[in-house]
Amino acid sequence: MQVEIMIAGFGGQGVLFAGQLLAYAAMNKDYHVTWYPSYGPEMRGGTANCTVIIADEEIGAPVVGYPQVIMVMNRPSLDKYEGIVKPGGFLIVNTSIIDRAVERKDIQVINVPANQIAEKIGDKRMTNMVMLGALLANLPLLSNEEIAAELRTHLPQRHQNLIGANIQALEEGARFQQEPA
């Protein structure tokens, strides 16, 4: 078993942290895991992405040409990565700020108005958790509880008061499941 997940968006959208939460939770379930970030000369407002690979044997390449799952948080990421989702794989789209529909018909698309949901819960910074909830509802590799445990361990002290809201964001996102074909 090997699953490749790419998370892409603006710097500041929590793209790298969402990937790290997946990696921590996978490690603590005794999976093999790699987390590899884009580390170009980018900064807040620029684009960022990371690739997380979860497997039950030693992982070879930490980057792949055609990931099974791609989560796009903004329009430039959709434009750049729609074409490389593995056929039959998942594309999870933040429709709050992405103003076009997915064109491909050979992949499973999950549209999530993630910014609106996060703002309704109370903080736009939880957009990444809404998207992560939608991802895990469609790819039941790790549970929301397992991600929540990593939030408690790795969220900085000053943000620990937001744990409850983050868990709510995961749960709200999980409502967006792909309809069976």
Add this chain to the structure above:
Amino acid sequence: MTKQLLKGNVAIAEAAVRYGLQAYFGYPITPQTELLEYLSKRMPELGRVFVQAESELGAVNMVYGAACTGARVMSSSSSPGVSLMLEGLSYIAGTELPAVFVDVMRGGPGLGNIAPSQQDYNQIVHGGGHGDYYPIVLAPANIQEAIDYIGLAFTLAEKYRSLAILLIDGCLGQMMEPAELPEMQPVRTVYPAWAARGAAGREPIIHTSIYLNPLDQEKTNLRILSRWREVQAKEIRFRGYYLDDAKYAIIAFGTAGRVALSAVRAARNAGIKVGMFRPITLAPFPAQAIRELSERLEGILVVEMNSGQMLEDVLANTHNRAAVEFYGRPGGNIPLADDILTEIKRIAQGKSTLNGHPRDRWVDRMLAANPGA
């Protein structure tokens, strides 16, 4: 100890601390900077030495000075920064001092870019600085190996009074993977007889790379070489995958080796009997093992993130017994497993040859695919 999710650069830094690193001198450069940044906080916490030098030249000469005291010393940099350190590396080697360096390679030549590459193979493995000297070069392919081999680098550097260099690329420096750090080991309190730590009550010890009498220099060169022969006899390390029944094999190190492993598994699933040979010590080079492979295999594919540097060392040991092909991605690109799989299939279809040079055939294929180059 339990596994932690660790970034390569940080894992190497903390492992070096736990293996008793006493002094670090460096200068920031991407994709290596987290290593220096981590130590800038960690070393002073422990009362150990950290200096961000004014340049790589400053840093390497601080390492040189500190190494004269017998302390565990280290520096780290990335390709263009390592180029600046080469004079110092030659001096350290010529003075027969142990010192450890980490090179987190990026794309080039020149300023290039900050993306992962293996462009420094020749520069590091074959010396780089002037003169006959032989650094021990270790090439981990995952974070656990990076941790283990930084410890091994200190051990070997001190055992053979040699340079030991951990050669990784930006991918291994930047990625996170679960790994286990060693227990904290005590910093050394007993020093070798050659360590210059104050001459009160004894004759001064002089460390130098200057031998104005050429006969003295020649003796030094022969002493360095005889130590290197011992390294070659005792310290070769490599790892094989799926080689027992293999008709073909990939030879690749570091990140290229990881990607090749994915391609090998895919090829096995397609019924192709291919294995992989991953050198861990690039110097000393696993020449005998590659000679033996070339005697029983039908074809070998060398994969590197450069234009074919280790390729020449492989060719020197296969002697046209097995057909060798090359696939490389220079300039700061990680090859894709699918592209390596295509090369494996080409070889398995009998489309490799003993005629000509594998780099020429590869360049022709690359140029055909990149019309603008």
